[in-house]
Amino acid sequence: MNIVYASNDNYARHLGVSMCSLFESSKKEKNITVYILSVNLGQESRDKLNQIGEAYGRNIHYIEAGDLNSRFSHQVDTGRFDISTLGRLFIGKLLPENVKRLIYLDCDTVVVRSLAYVWKQNLEDCIIGAVPEPTIYKQVKEELGLSAEDTYYNAGVLLIDLQAWRQENAESKLLQLYAEKNGKLFANDQDLINGGLKGRIKTLMPACNFFTNYRYFHYWDLVRQSPAYRQIPKEEFMKAKAHPVVIHYMGDERPWKAGNWNHYRLAYEKFLRQTPWKGYPKEEGARAYMAAYHIMDYLTFLCPPIRQVISKIYLKKAMKKYG
Incomplete structure (x- = not known):
């Protein structure tokens, strides 16, 4: 089983937690190899x-992705996201040729059940497998040429047929689209x-x-x-x-x-204690915001339209920069 992360120093602690959870939850799996796409780690x-x-x-194998900006023929504006996430666009060239299939994980994930469940999913004739993100803004979908009926997927966990990715030159297709969008998209890669x-x-199940935050949404x-x-x-x-398999x-x-009331926070804290970052203090400065965010979560469950109003306000501000 091949697992791929992309990280820099800022996310190394979260990568450590995710990787520890991966190993702990997959003890019965004989072969797990982790590749870390390093951006100056x-x-x-x-x-x-x-x-x-x-x-x-x-x-664990480290693959230095180097200066990602230099890999593009145009300027890129990743906005609120770190550029290290763009490293996965180059997996076809960066990973060894003998890697034919992989699971990509964002650093802000925790694995609580064996990833064998994900690994065994049949991609059929698709290049990747991913979980839908139905709450994405319709304006984002329209910018990508997606209709209201089309599925938009989250890229935090991807099952990738790397052989098909290479054969169909997926990297070039994505980079061409990025150039057409002038290196500026709401959620980048x-x-x-x-x-x-x-x-x-291919659609994967939400587990x-x-x-x-989907804990508070109604189906x-x-x-x-x-x-x-x-x-x-x-x-x-x-x-x-x-x-869930992956949180x-x-x-x-x-x-x-500091001050977060995330229902699933205990999973992160549990595995943090098993890493060399044990005892690392939480980030201060947002306690009031964390409390307000959690109240919004409960309001989402009690009255879904309230979150839609808040989301529209956020989108209006965000689109001034990314739209």
Whole structure:
């Protein structure tokens, strides 16, 4: 089983937590190899990550992605996201030729059940497998040429047929689209994957990549926001809430921020204690915002339209910069 992350020093701690959870939850898996696409990942961070790998007897390989800006023929504006996430656009060239299939994980994920469930999914004739994100703004979909009926996918967890990726020259297609968009998209490479690989993405069940804020959404509201979400049975959505395979801390309620009340924060804290970053203090300065965010979560459950109003306000501000 090949697992790929992309990280720099700023996300090394979260990468360590995710990797520790991966190894702990997959003890029965004989072969797990981790590839880290490094964007100037320092030696101190590497030493700590290596300690985790050695504790579980797992192999970790570092692949230096270098200056990602230099890999583009145009300027890129990643906005609120770190440029290290763009490293996955170059997996076909960066990873060894003998790697034919892989699971890509964002650093802000925690694996609580064996990834064998994800690994065994049949991609059929698709290049990648991903979990739908029905709450994406319709303006983002329109920018990518996606209709209201089209599925938009989250790229935090990807099952990739790397052989097909290479054969069909997916990298070039995505880079061409990025150039056409002048290197500026709302969700960067996630948008590129949705726009450039439309029709070649296999839908995975939400347990494979469960977004923590979806705990507070009703299934019917997600279907209302994106009719394509009907392809996810309600039973699968409810099962993912209770028994996810991968927890994805998507949104602002991050477990490493002081004052957060994230329902799934205990999973992150549990694995943090098993890493060399044990005891690392939480980030201060946003306690009031964390409380307000959690109140919004409960209001989402009680009255879904309230979140829609708040989201529209956020989108209006964001589009001034990314639109």
